[in-house]
Amino acid sequence: MVASNNYRDDDDDDDEENRAADIPILTDDEPDDDAVSRDFHVRSASESSATALPLPVWLRESGATFKFKWVPLPLRKASRAVVTWVKGPIPPRVLKINPVYPKIQEAPLRLLDRYAPKKKQRLILLVGLYACWFLTWSLMLKHHSASGFIKGYGRPRNLWCGASFWNEGNGCGLNGNDCRPFSSAHMTFRCPANCKGTHMLEEHMVGNQLLRYQTLVVGGPDPLEPDSVPVYRGDSFICQAAIHAGITTDATGGCGVATLVGSHTNFHATKSNGIESVSFPGTFPRSFTFQRLSPAQAKCPSDSRWPLFAVTAVTLVVLSIFTASPAVFFFSTFVIMFLHVGLVSDPPNAANIYEAISTLLGRFLPAAFISFILYRVAAVPLLRGLTAQIEKTVLYLGMCFIGALNNYTFAPLIPIERLTPHDLAQPGAPFALAMIVTIIVVIVVTQIHFIRISGNMPKYLAIYAAMGLALIILLALPGERLRIHHYILALLFMPGTGFQTRPGLAYQGLLLGLFINGIARWGFSSIIQTPAALGESGSSGHGGGSWWGAHSPNVTAVVGPAANNITFNWGPLPTDTGVDGVSILINDVERWRGYTDAELYWDQEHVTLDRLKRDGGADDSGGSSGVAGEPVAEPEFFRFAWMKGSDTGTYSKVGVWDEQGQWHGWSSTKSH
Numbered sequence: 001m002v003a004s005n006n007y008r009d010d011d012d013d014d015d016e017e018n019r020a021a022d023i024p025i026l027t028d029d030e031p032d033d034d035a036v037s038r039d040f041h042v043r044s045a046s047e048s049s050a051t052a053l054p055l056p057v058w059l060r061e062s063g064a065t066f067k068f069k070w071v072p073l074p075l076r077k078a079s080r081a082v083v084t085w086v087k088g089p090i091p092p093r094v095l096k097i098n099p100v101y102p103k104i105q106e107a108p109l110r111l112l113d114r115y116a117p118k119k120k121q122r123l124i125l126l127v128g129l130y131a132c133w134f135l136t137w138s139l140m141l142k143h144h145s146a147s148g149f150i151k152g153y154g155r156p157r158n159l160w161c162g163a164s165f166w167n168e169g170n171g172c173g174l175n176g177n178d179c180r181p182f183s184s185a186h187m188t189f190r191c192p193a194n195c196k197g198t199h200m201l202e203e204h205m206v207g208n209q210l211l212r213y214q215t216l217v218v219g220g221p222d223p224l225e226p227d228s229v230p231v232y233r234g235d236s237f238i239c240q241a242a243i244h245a246g247i248t249t250d251a252t253g254g255c256g257v258a259t260l261v262g263s264h265t266n267f268h269a270t271k272s273n274g275i276e277s278v279s280f281p282g283t284f285p286r287s288f289t290f291q292r293l294s295p296a297q298a299k300c301p302s303d304s305r306w307p308l309f310a311v312t313a314v315t316l317v318v319l320s321i322f323t324a325s326p327a328v329f330f331f332s333t334f335v336i337m338f339l340h341v342g343l344v345s346d347p348p349n350a351a352n353i354y355e356a357i358s359t360l361l362g363r364f365l366p367a368a369f370i371s372f373i374l375y376r377v378a379a380v381p382l383l384r385g386l387t388a389q390i391e392k393t394v395l396y397l398g399m400c401f402i403g404a405l406n407n408y409t410f411a412p413l414i415p416i417e418r419l420t421p422h423d424l425a426q427p428g429a430p431f432a433l434a435m436i437v438t439i440i441v442v443i444v445v446t447q448i449h450f451i452r453i454s455g456n457m458p459k460y461l462a463i464y465a466a467m468g469l470a471l472i473i474l475l476a477l478p479g480e481r482l483r484i485h486h487y488i489l490a491l492l493f494m495p496g497t498g499f500q501t502r503p504g505l506a507y508q509g510l511l512l513g514l515f516i517n518g519i520a521r522w523g524f525s526s527i528i529q530t531p532a533a534l535g536e537s538g539s540s541g542h543g544g545g546s547w548w549g550a551h552s553p554n555v556t557a558v559v560g561p562a563a564n565n566i567t568f569n570w571g572p573l574p575t576d577t578g579v580d581g582v583s584i585l586i587n588d589v590e591r592w593r594g595y596t597d598a599e600l601y602w603d604q605e606h607v608t609l610d611r612l613k614r615d616g617g618a619d620d621s622g623g624s625s626g627v628a629g630e631p632v633a634e635p636e637f638f639r640f641a642w643m644k645g646s647d648t649g650t651y652s653k654v655g656v657w658d659e660q661g662q663w664h665g666w667s668s669t670k671s672h
Contacts, residue, residue: 085452092455095499099388106387108321126319126328133315133336137308141343144304145353148190148255151297156188156255159239160349161195164216165260165286166235168204170583170590170641170648175285179234182286183262189255191239193303196250196274197412198237201423205588206233207280207637208654213415213426215240217277219267219287231264232277234286235588244275247290255300257291265634281635282587283612305344312340313401320393326383327375333397334371334516337404338364342520346407360520367519370487374494374512381498382508395502396509403513406486407521422534446503447496454499467492480528486518488527548577549649553640555666560608563661569606570640581643585651586612586636593643611657612636633659 071079099105116122148156165179166172172179196215204211206218217240218233232241238258239248248254250273264287269279316333323329342348342360350356386392402409414432415423423429451460475482484492490511497508553570560566573579573596581595584607591612596604611633636657642649653666 086457086461088452088455088457093453095450095454095501097386097388097391097500097502097505099391102387105390108389109324109387112322126323129315129319130332133311137311137340140304140308140311141353144301144308148300150188150255150257150293150299153186153188153257153291156190156300158350158352159189159191160347161192161198161237161239162216162349163238164235165238165258165288166233168202168235169651170585170593172589174590174593176589179286181260183260185260186291187258187260189238189242189258190300191242191248191253191256193249193251193253193305194407195237195239195248195253196243197407198240204235205637205639205651205654206235206278207282207588207635208656209278209280211278212422215275217241217244217275218280219264220244220270220272220277222268223270229289230270231261231267231287231289233264233267233280233284234260234288236277236288238288240275241277241288242290244270244272244277245290246273250274251303253303255298257293258288259291260286260288262287282637283634284587285589308344309340309405312336316397317393320397321389324387324389326380326386329383329392330375330379331371333400334368334512337400337513337516338367338520341404341517345405346517346521348521348523359523363519363523366524367487367515370491371515374490374515378494378498378508382500382504384500386500391502392505395505399506399509400513400516403510404516406514406517443493443503443507444496447499447507450499450501450504451496456499460496463495474528477528479530481531481534483525483527483529483534485522485525485527486514487524488518490515490518548574548579548644549642549647552650552652553582553642555640555652555655557638557655557657557663559657559661559663563611565608565610566657566663567606567608568638568640571605573604574642578644579642579649580645582607583641583643583648583651584609585639585641588637588639595643633661635659 112122116125145158150156166176167179176182199214200212200216202212204216216235216237218236219231219241221230222228230241230245232244239253242248242254242256242258243250247256263283263285265281265283267277267280267284267287269277271277316336319332320329339360342363343353343356347356348359350359383392414436415426415428424433448457451457471482474480494508494511494515497504497511555568555570558567558569568584570582573582575596580597581593583590584592586592586609592607592609594604594607638655638657639651639653641651655666656664658664
């Protein structure tokens with residue numbers, strides 16, 4: 001009996017070997033379908049009784065990760081969960097926009113299929129639409145830019161909103177001679193609309209007043225005599241002064257005649273037509289006023305940027321509704337809006353329309369190449385097969401208009417131009433920055449969701465990790481500032497909108513508009529810029545610790561007898577840096593400049609200057625103040641800078657020599 005129990009047949013041995021061979025072997029390699037099923041299959045002695053039992057956690061974790069036994073179990077579980085989440089659902093979802101009310105939205109396409117089914121017919125319609133837009137738009141633009149006449153003065157010249165009669169610092173040369181004539185001259189001009197919002201990004205000194213992030217209008221009518229002729233300092237923005245004087249309006253712009261009246265003393269601060277001017281108690285060699293013209297004397301077309309935008313918008317809306325081609329829609333929108341922004345809505349600073357066209361075409365070719373890359377990467381996946389014509393027009397094209405008209409939409413509301421420490425110090429900037437960051441985070445989170453469920457998260461993680469690493473490297477470069485321009489935002493974020501979703505339509509349209517506005521208006525500015533280029537180191541716009549002109553002279557002042565003269569001493573020149581001279585601004589005009597090779601005429605360490613006289617006793621401006629009677633003492637404002645050949649360093653803070661002859665040091669600057 002015992003012997004019979006110990007007896008095994010050879011066939012039974014073969015069956016056991018076959019069954020054992022069917023049992024999976026536990027190895028170090030994780031199965032590919034581990035994310036799909038965690039069940040452990042156990043076979044009984046009978047083939048017909050196979051069943052699936054849950055695998056214990058301890059066995060599943062230890063058996064699946066023999067390679068990483070040194071990693072704690074909770075960390076292994078968390079990392080596996082992250083990898084599973086990043087890969088997204090299996091199978092991935094196909095993202096596609098199903099039109100709301102498809103019969104209505106697809107009606108334009110069916111209409112085109114019925115009346116223009118052939119490709120040649122549609123090409124003729126497309127070319128005809130382009131021709132209608134270009135003829136209407138270009139003729140209106142020519143009429144606005146080239147027409148206009150002021151009887152007795154001639155045809156006006158186009159000005160940009162920041163044009164003035166004076167250059168910053170010593171840009172007008174010694175005694176301002178490079179900016180002559182000072183008087184007895186007229187200039188007819190045409191200002192565009194929307195000039196009241198123009199403000200200075202760099203520091204600008206008016207006497208001892210530091211101006212930044214505001215309009216630049218110095219002077220105006222006498223507050224005690226409202227009907228007096230307004231006189232403005234020569235460095236005032238002409239178009240803003242014209243609005244202040246009531247010659248033009250901010251809504252439509254306009255034409256006028258500016259007359260140079262020479263030297264003037266005591267510019268008044270007044271508020272008029274929404275612009276507040278600043279005062280200046282000293283004398284300035286070049287000032288101007290405006291001629292009062294009768295309505296019959298001036299023929300000036302009103303600003304036509306909104307009628308021109310209506311022509312552009314209608315053309316693109318018609319095109320968007322009647323085309324399902326991603327290429328036709330994307331490139332038509334890009335080219336038409338690029339021309340519109342660069343010549344109408346937000347043109348670059350140019351003396352005339354011809355110079356503006358030249359500048360725009362120089363920026364168009366590289367922008368077109370970049371747009372082709374964006375089209376292949378982002379626009380094709382989003383627009384291919386899309387038949388929601390109305391939704392595409394409202395979301396994509398509407399947001400593109402908002403981004404392209406940035407000077408009307410975002411710029412007036414968000415007081416941040418360059419994200420520099422100076423920009424963030426202005427009122428409202430922290431709140432604006434917080435709002436921008438919040439909006440960007442919301443957009444990124446929504447797009448991450450769509451990227452994950454479509455199964456593309458690993459690819460996009462690699463792309464944006466490379467972008468992030470590049471930005472970190474640029475941010476760490478010494479002596480440089482990272483500058484995220486309009487067009488760089490599009491390059492960074494448009495690849496993440498290449499999925500057919502309604503939020504993607506809105507985001508990509510907005511980014512395309514910002515890309516167009518950034519290139520057409522400002523060009524391809526560098527992603528990194530020096531502090532000097534951003535105006536972070538002094539009013540002259542220079543700076544940097546290694547730059548020879550980063551530090552201004554350390555000057556002491558001694559007032560002479562009867563306060564008729566003043567002596568300034570700055571000590572030895574730092575010749576080891578190449579400095580060979582000194583420049584002195586008096587009342588914001590360069591009145592004295594000395595070099596080491598002119599040793600016969602001055603001592604290299606100090607100089608004595610006489611007080612300037614209103615009646616021209618020491619004023620080489622060639623003009624007159626118009627003040628009758630005996631000369632009256634007035635305050636004088638001094639600033640000093642090193643010279644290296646014809647280059648000028650950073651000017652110092654302001655020192656004031658007041659009416660009583662008292663000297664006030666270098667800390668009397670007033671910020672506005």
